[in-house]
Amino acid sequence: MQFVKILIVLPAGQPHKLEFGPIKMSFREAPLTATSLAALIPDDLKAEVKIVDESVSPVPFQEQFDLVGVSVLTGTSSRAYKIADIFRERNSKVVLGGVHVTLMPEEARQHADSIVIGFAEQTWPQLLNDFSQNRMKPVYRQQKIDLKNLPVPRRDLQKKLGYTVADTVFATRGCRGKCDFCSIVAAEFGWHTRPVRDVINEIKAIKSKRIAFNDVNLTDDPVYAKELFREMIPLKKIWGGLASTRVTEDDELIELLQKSGCRYLLLGFESIDNQMLRGINKGFNKFEKYSEVVRKLHGIGIIVQGCFILGMDGEDPGIFKRTLDAVHELKIDIPRYALFTPYPKSKPFQRMKAQGRILHEKWEYYDTQHVVILPDKMSPKQLDDGFKWIYKETFKLKNDFTRTLGSGKNFGISFIGNLAYKLYIKKLYQDLNRFPAEVLPGC
Ligand code: SF4
Incomplete structure (x- = not known):
């Protein structure tokens, strides 16, 4: 045959x-x-x-x-x-x-x-x-999406080693947020959920105890999330995923996160400045609430991975030190930084293109780790230098140690997670290709 x-x-x-x-x-x-x-x-x-x-x-x-x-x-x-x-x-x-x-x-x-x-x-x-x-x-x-009765992913074909978590699942697609830098918004993916029963059956069939959800905002609909987490309790899994800072607004949701086995969450804090947050249409993030968000999650044994975007309009070179200080003060267990990257077709891309502030359209640099825009209050080179600097400072051994003391019983895991970033920072500093050759002279 x-x-x-x-x-x-x-x-x-x-x-x-x-x-x-x-x-x-x-x-x-x-x-x-x-x-x-x-x-x-x-x-x-x-x-x-x-x-x-x-x-x-x-x-x-x-x-x-x-x-x-x-x-x-x-x-x-x-x-x-x-x-x-x-x-x-x-x-x-x-x-x-x-x-x-x-x-x-x-x-x-x-x-x-x-x-x-x-x-x-x-x-x-x-x-x-x-x-x-x-x-x-x-x-x-694709006109309409139907997420019912999906076949089980062929995990048997996947390489087992080489990932932080090998067994991943998804329960939702898209997000109802309107953050204007987000590719999910630019692609108009909308918001869709799988039947909870389907997700639970899939998780049940996974042998390993550790799983991860790779939904972009698993708790976007708290009613759905609560139903899912309730059903997960008997499965006794340990899991992590992505959520927004709103996750701690609902006490029942917090309780169910803990009971269902959540051990880490990646949250998009994005900025320490409410004005910047409103500027990217993520005004529901409020800097004054960040410490409460982290405290509540730490209180139920959840490691907080926090993502911050650098290079937004209005940010001057002082943003790197201010963000670094905030990350330490907040005791974000594992911080992550991204450079402001306007994806093609997104509103920021169209606006910046009209303003002549898109440095180039070489998409391989649009990975959130390379500067692709002309910032309004610093040069691209200053932004790139500041980005590398904040990564290096954040993950200095003594900073790793003092920050992850806030992780409580998860100190060991958080600390190891921080050490792993040293490999990434080495790679970042070895990257001699921070800008395309034709852009570099103008930086
Ligand atoms: S909350 Fe997250 S996933 Fe949703 S639109 Fe904003 S950045 Fe995108």
Whole structure:
């Protein structure tokens, strides 16, 4: 019997890719994209499937595939197009999908035989059926999304080692927030939930005790989140995920977080200045509430990973020291920093483009770890230097130690998490490619 050979690729994302000689590691939880796409392949296609997350495994360019699917983020789009071009030259059919394809379909089409705009739950199986009958269309667009009865992700195809957490699940898609820097908002993904029963059944089948949710804002709908967490209590898992600072506004939700086994949350604090927060349409974050948010989560044994964005309009070079001080004072267990990155098609991108403040459109630099804009109160070089400086200062050993004392019984895990960032900082300082060559002289 002739099998259809399918390869699904997640191109390497620079920020979370760490290499130690021949060993590749990803500084993140296992992504679900490739395993979910593999699970959606119809049985009657008789497909032989391989999935590759380039952060942890090389792309098998030496092999021949009938169809190659590549998931594209803005920061990985240049690499994704390169991979697509290579496989097309070898007569594989190439399909591109993902957030960047949804934002920039015309650009993506130049590198693909077919593109998928929006979510893929219904369109990807449809595309594969069309492919098997030689009538694949150039564009598939998800109209309505149905998250009921999804097949279980093919975790068996995923590399087991190399991730901070290997078993990931999702319960929700999108977010109801309107933060104007967010790619989810720019792509107009909306907000969708899976039936709680489906999520619980999937978690039950996972053998390991530790899991992670990779939803962008798991607690966006507290009613849904509470139902989910209630059902998770008997499963006795330990889990982490992403939420907004609003998570601590509801005492019942906090109690259920604890009872369901939540051990860490990544929160987007974004800024220590309420004016900046209003400027990015995230006014529900209030700096004066941050210490209460952290205190409440620490109180129930949850490690707080806090993300802060640097380079927003109105920020001067003093922002780095002010943010550093706040992060220590708040006792954020594991801080993370991102550079303000206006994704294509987003409102900030359009505004800054009209103002002549987009430095370039080389998407490989749009990974939140490279300066791509002209800030209004400092130079791009000052922003880049400040970004590296705050990372280095934050994760100095004595700072790690004093800050993670606030983690209480989670001190050990938090401290190790902080130590891991030293690898990233080394990589950041070794990165000689902070700006494209043609942009650097003007910095
Ligand atoms: S709350 Fe988070 S996921 Fe939702 S729009 Fe804002 S940044 Fe995006």
